[in-house]
Amino acid sequence: MNADLIRLGENARRAAGALMVAAAPAKNAALEAIARTLEENAAEIFAANAEDIAAGKASGIAPNLLDRMLLDEKRLAGIVKGVRQVAALKDPIGEVLHAETLPNGLIVSQMRVPLGVVGMIYEARPNVTVDAAVLCLKSGNAVILRGSKDILRSNICLVKLMRQALTEAGLDPDCIALVEDPSRETATAFMKLSGYLDVLIPRGGAGLIRSTVENATVPVIETGTGNCHVYVDKDADLEKALPILMNAKTQRTSVCNACESLLIHRAVADAFGPAAVKALLEKGVVIHGDETARTWDSHILPATEEDYYKEYLALELSVKVVDSAEEAIAHINKYSTKHSDCIVSENYTTVKKFLLGVDSACVYANASTRFSDGFEFGLGAEIGISTQKLHARGPMGLTALTTYKYVVLGEGQVRG
Structure with a gap:
């Protein structure tokens, strides 16, 4: 010894x-x-x-x-x-x-x-x-x-x-x-x-x-390890969704409560996805997307299985389009590190399902994952x-x- x-x-x-x-x-x-x-x-x-x-x-x-x-x-x-x-x-x-x-x-x-x-x-x-x-x-x-x-x-x-x-x-x-x-x-x-x-x-x-x-x-x-998600639901207020995403991903990239993966419901994918990708690319974010997401911009790289598991800690993000809140929950529970995950939605039933179903230490409705912090939670230092x-x-x-x-x-x- x-x-x-x-x-x-x-x-x-x-x-x-x-x-x-x-x-x-x-x-x-x-x-x-x-x-x-x-x-x-x-x-x-x-x-x-x-x-x-x-x-x-x-x-x-x-x-x-x-x-x-x-x-x-x-x-x-x-x-x-x-x-x-x-x-x-x-x-x-x-x-x-x-x-x-x-x-x-x-x-x-x-x-x-x-x-x-x-x-x-x-x-x-x-x-x-x-x-x-x-x-x-x-x-x-x-x-x-x-x-x-x-x-x-x-x-x-x-x-x-x-x-x-x-x-x-x-x-x-x-x-x-x-x-x-x-x-x-x-x-x-x-x-x-x-x-x-x-x-x-x-x-x-x-x-x-x-x-x-x-x-x-x-x-x-x-x-510590934080592969955190933002899920934009079909009933999301898209004017809320973009600032939440940008704060979670770009406000500070080297922290464990930063967003590393974006999930979008297919019903709002074409309404939200291209605008979100444009804003992210303007900030210098490298995007790895599925087949649907890649139709929005030629700069989007193909997403691999490894990308969905990855904590980038950089201006980098994976994007996936899902068909339901249930699929989003299942994706998060499979790939996340059980740190902090967010839903953007105005549907109370869907929000409740997400908050109960996502098995993470911190779950959010309509707020950035960047709040996962002892100071922000009123605990003093953590x-x-x-x-x-x-x-x-x-x-x-x-x-x-x-x-x-x-x-x-x-x-x-x-x-x-």
């Missing part, structure tokens, strides 16, 4: 023991210290990030992925705002979820408690470093972060500053730790850190998620968007980083 990882694990386990009983004011003071420290050291953060961006450009990283790596004044201000939003949230730890007095006089209740030590393995986004750290801190969990090598300098700087803030606030700095070795071997060893990690949360592309699920020996919460069903699903805020224990109060009862 990797000695450095064991040391991180032992330190995090110790820190978690103290953090789980820390009072809310102490945690909130530490969060404010983190926000203030990040603000005061913005120049240092930007300098570290600039080195990552320069190295990324030199190694040929695609522009849309470079965008995910970038920290500027606006994004850092958003990160700091998020820290303070988390501090303002109600502390979930110690909340009594249910209590009941049994016939024998025992009072049995469920109390919300931290998970313990959270392992976070992720790609490309330095904002995740701060979001994950502060959510874990507020929910009473220690966290060990393992970002990708592309943002290593940014992560080292951010974690150093957060640990400095914890020390100033009187909390153990090992509540937040970073795996600084970016090698694949260390990543695999991190996934097997049983006895130290209580849960492992991967956030990134399909390859990272698959590798984590296949290699981890600790419980995993899958997040640690990821879970696409699985056990423990947590959808944007994961504070309560998703907790479990519960039974607390039983008695007056001398013994079991007969």
Whole structure:
């Protein structure tokens, strides 16, 4: 076993023991210290990030992925705002979820408690470093972060500053730790850190998620991969449909809640399809379409089975014409990653059928999939968007980083 990882694990386990009983004011003071420290050291953060961006450009990283790596004044201000939003949230730890007095006089209740030590393995986004750290801190969990090598300098700087803030606030700095070795071997060893990690949360592309699920020996919460759909129904308000589609596809392409596939009911295909394709092509979107869609413009490429499964994370989209809402639902359930999917329709019955029938973490009627986000859902920052069903699903805020224990109060009862 990797000695450095064991040391991180032992330190995090110790820190978690103290953090789980820390009072809310102490945690909130530490969060404010983190926000203030990040603000005061913005120049240092930007300098570290600039080195990552320069190295990324030199190694040929695609522009849309470079965008995910970038920290500027606006994004850092958003990160700091998020820290303070988390501090303002109600502390979930110690909340009594249910209590009941049994016939024998025992009072049995469920109390919300931290998970313990959270392992976070992720790609490309330095904002995740701060979001994950502060959510874990507020929910009473220690966290060990393992970002990708592309943002290593940014992560080292951010974690150093957060640990400095914890020390100033009187909390153990090992509540937040970073795996600084970016090698694949260390990543695999991190996934097997049983006895130290209580849960492992991967956030990134399909390859990272698959590798984590296949290699981890600790419980995993899958997040991130987003092959999201917009379905334009025969009863859609087409004036609503086009802005929803364009926002979902082109507002920001490198995120997991961006639309990757457009489905159109055949009854409105010729009314909506050509106009939608024109708007998409004007934005530089590469379109892969079925036979019907390809009649609308000569620039549309043939869609393959692989295209329908693909999360492009770029100005690229698959398009398919369907004969019914039922066909749209079946297509989404087959090809999607169960992240976020939308129907545009004014027919209440069809909308209800779609919302019930599509097996995804977030389902929308007449709104862009880009709203799948902890901030937008009012959760404060999120640690990821879970696409699985056990423990947590959808944007994961504070309560998703907790479990519960039974607390039983008695007056001398013994079991007969």
